[in-house]
Amino acid sequence: MKINKHIAVSDSGFVFNPVTGESFTANPMGIEIIEMLKQERTIAEIHETLLQKYHTEHTTIEKDVADFFELLKNFSLIDRHETTEN
């Protein structure tokens, strides 16, 4: 899964889509996930990194990340036709 190439993300978590003019604010966890997407990390890798860092259950991480991806898709920040399996 790739973050839309036009999207600008600042260190502070300000996310700007220059195509639609929309802007969003991501929390620290959101920034971390977006950063990993920008580095083209796979979903499994993202899960693993978060699991190691936050010492929580795998199902919780999986659910939270899936919810976040859904948000990103709804806001056209990642390609709509991409799926969480990529």
Added chain:
Amino acid sequence: MKRPKIRIGVTGLNAIDNPGPGVPVIRGLLEASSFDAHIIGLAYESLEPGIYMHDLVAKTYQIPYPSSGADQLMDRLAYIHEKERLDVIIPNFDAELFSFIKLAPKLKAMGIHTFLPTLDQFEERLKVNLPEFGKKYGMHVPKSESIYQVSDHKKHMDELGWPVVVKGKYYDAGIAYNSEQLAGYFNKISAKWGLPIILQEFAHGTEFNVTGLGDGYGNTISAVPMRKQYITDKGKAWGGIAITDEKLLKLTRHFIKETKWRGAFELELMKNKKGEFFLLEINPRIPAWVYLAVGVGQNIPEAYVNLAMGKAVQPFESFESGKMFVRYSWDMIVNLSDFEKISTTGEL
């Protein structure tokens, strides 16, 4: 190199809550690198704020309302020209454009240049003609019908559905959810702007605008799309951001190429959930938010004047996206003597 001085008459000095484009146009002109602009204001009312902005406007003259007819306007412009030797006039109101288009050859003979759409282009894009315009040029437009009596709406509502947008032929609009509201808007808008009233299918989605400039041969000189971020109760943008939607830019280039649009314009569009754009209106003039285009690198007023003067103008190839404008109001302190002068002599 010394820049040539160009004397430019500008209308639309009403920098109010429903602002005319005059003041931002002047700001663009004063920032032009290719000429030194000397601005003459052309105002209808003595309280148009631009009249009193002496750092922007060298002198202002009152001109007659469009309803007075083209002859009266011509007489007044001839008087102003005698005093000011105007090189260019930029009319900024929809309602005055018809007169200026009609007068353009006479003005040119006097040495005053304009860069306006042709009468055909002007009329073809009128709100009442928009459905045909959409068909002719292959652009999505919402369904619309013109009515001359309130009761006429009934025969169109099955097709248009509720809510419906009630529009004046030049300005003003309201969204009506039932016949009572529709009648209210009909009466209010027609009292101010006359008939017909246009009923337009309500398009759901996000509103986008594009301002640009066509050279009259189908070439795009400028195009800058904007998304409104803050909208006033009059539906005017109080804040907006330049965006880079390629689909919007393509649509704009298509509009200019197909119509061979001459002059400045603003497209008002709605993007639905499927990502399709519907053309709501074409304003045949520079919009009040044009200073955003100047701020992102496309000085439309400057290019407009150069085209009017018959100079070759290279199309702008890019602009800086992600820049915003935020409008603000500003109280000027004005001497009563200034107000007295413009009110009694029609000049300041």
